[in-house]
Amino acid sequence: MQGSHQQSQQHDVIIVGGGMVGAALAARLGNAGKSVGLIEQGDAPAPPEGDYDLRISSLNARSLAFINASGTQLPEERSCPFRHIDVANQDGTGHSLFSAADSDMDDFGVFVENRTLQYALWQRLAVLPGVTCYTQCAPISTLASGDMRLVELDNGKTLSAPLVVGADGARSTLRELAGISVTHYDYHQRAMIINVETELPQQDVSWQVFTPTGPIAMLPLPGQRASLVWYDSDDATKAREQLDDDALKAAIEEAFPKRLGKLTRVVARASFPIKRQHAKRYIGKRLALIGDAAHVVHPLAGQGLNIGLHDADTLAELIIHGRDPGDHINLHRFEVQRRLANQAMIAATDSFHHLFTGARPMRQLGDLSLHIAERIPFAKRIMMQQANGLNPFKRR
Numbered sequence: 115m116q117g118s119h120q121q122s123q124q125h126d127v128i129i130v131g132g133g134m135v136g137a138a139l140a141a142r143l144g145n146a147g148k149s150v151g152l153i154e155q156g157d158a159p160a161p162p163e164g165d166y167d168l169r170i171s172s173l174n175a176r177s178l179a180f181i182n183a184s185g186t187q188l189p190e191e192r193s194c195p196f197r198h199i200d201v202a203n204q205d206g207t208g209h210s211l212f213s214a215a216d217s218d219m220d221d222f223g224v225f226v227e228n229r230t231l232q233y234a235l236w237q238r239l240a241v242l243p244g245v246t247c248y249t250q251c252a253p254i255s256t257l258a259s260g261d262m263r264l265v266e267l268d269n270g271k272t273l274s275a276p277l278v279v280g281a282d283g284a285r286s287t288l289r290e291l292a293g294i295s296v297t298h299y300d301y302h303q304r305a306m307i308i309n310v311e312t313e314l315p316q317q318d319v320s321w322q323v324f325t326p327t328g329p330i331a332m333l334p335l336p337g338q339r340a341s342l343v344w345y346d347s348d349d350a351t352k353a354r355e356q357l358d359d360d361a362l363k364a365a366i367e368e369a370f371p372k373r374l375g376k377l378t379r380v381v382a383r384a385s386f387p388i389k390r391q392h393a394k395r396y397i398g399k400r401l402a403l404i405g406d407a408a409h410v411v412h413p414l415a416g417q418g419l420n421i422g423l424h425d426a427d428t429l430a431e432l433i434i435h436g437r438d439p440g441d442h443i444n445l446h447r448f449e450v451q452r453r454l455a456n457q458a459m460i461a462a463t464d465s466f467h468h469l470f471t472g473a474r475p476m477r478q479l480g481d482l483s484l485h486i487a488e489r490i491p492f493a494k495r496i497m498m499q500q501a502n503g504l505n506p507f508k509r510r
């Protein structure tokens with residue numbers, strides 16, 4: 115690496131990756147008066163308009179609180195709150211309805227397009243004086259030197275900070291440059307996302323039905339719109355992708371529960387491979403990984419982005435209240451807290467997958483777990499609060 119940190123642009127924290135997780139951390143730190151350099155390989159996001167985008171995420175209570183703490187406003191007209199989560203299996207032998215009111219909450223959170231959230235965060239970054247966004251560039255090398263870490267960019271610039279954070283997604287360059295390896299698992303499943311318009315207005319309930327080949331789910335969007343998620347084997351999904359809109363509409367009306375009603379339009383569709391990945395370490399010398407750079411979980415519980423934002427929340431609190439952002443003790447605390455929580459989420463989503471998509475005896479166990487959740491309110495309450503990123507044993 116060429117420059118020393120005397121010749122480099124200095125910040126309190128450098129964040130690589132301006133996706134939802136990286137931008138949220140930058141906004142939270144910038145809002146607390148920190149100097150942040152945000153490196154994004156793409157352009158600043160464009161304003162969302164027109165039809166709803168395919169990439170939709172649920173944001174739970176803790177994630178929403180974190181986004182609020184950064185001073186970011188989510189546009190209400192493109193967000194859809196949900197108050198109930200309905201989980202069942204296809205043959206009707208297991209069913210559980212989770213309601214926010216049972217946990218003294220107004221709602222479980224909101225569904226929002228990924229691009230709407232990312233745009234709102236970048237709008238906030240644009241008015242925070244401590245935040246500098248370096249777009250269309252990426253790191254090519256990084257080196258810890260004394261109490262700083264240097265990052266050399268492919269546009270010739272060098273930045274330095276006491277802490278560099280990798281929020282550059284599942285194929286993180288920063289993770290690779292730091293020599294951190296991952297464990298990896300392929301579910302041999304794809305999720306086909308289909309945005310539709312419906313005859314019926316969608317309500318404040320998100321539902322998921324487990325079938326032997328994978329779950330099918332409906333995420334409500336504002337008005338008469340919904341985002342459908344159809345998990346299936348690679349081959350079945352690829353065959354379904356060849357269908358024209360009318361044939362796909364017919365296939366959905368046949369496979370999905372009648373409560374969806376008739377479809378008036380297939381707006382957009384795409385499919386994504388389902389994989390799990392976990393970094394062997396979240397930290398290095400004056401370096402931390404957050405979001406998908408640290409972990410990728412099965413999306414069936416809608417928690418991947420949420421746990422990424424919880425990483426950012428935990429790290430932000432340690433940075434804001436500590437003296438040195440990259441202090442080893444702080445980073446060690448971050449790793450311990452977040453690895454435990456993320457490992458638990460990976461185990462939970464993994465067991466959901468194997469319980470409901472596996473062979474018949476496993477599926478019977480899955481049915482039993484839904485019965486337990488439905489019949490024991492205390493168990494249900496704990497499950498709901500954990501899914502919301504809240505501590506179920508803390509008094510509110």
Ligand SMILES: Cc1cc2nc3c(=O)[nH]c(=O)nc-3n(C[C@H](O)[C@H](O)[C@H](O)COP(=O)(O)OP(=O)(O)OC[C@H]3O[C@@H](n4cnc5c(N)ncnc54)[C@H](O)[C@@H]3O)c2cc1C
Binds near residue numbers: 133154281386406
């Ligand atoms: C089908 C599906 C459905 C999902 N549904 C949900 C849901 O309902 N709820 C939920 O919580 N999660 C959900 N997830 C997971 C969620 O989408 C991810 O966890 C989330 O997008 C991760 O955000 P991130 O910011 O960590 O990474 P990313 O979104 O991958 O962002 C990484 C950013 O870094 C930039 N970048 C990459 N490399 C470099 C580089 N070398 N230099 C500079 N910049 C770089 C990229 O351009 C990008 O802007 C779902 C995932 C899938 C596949």
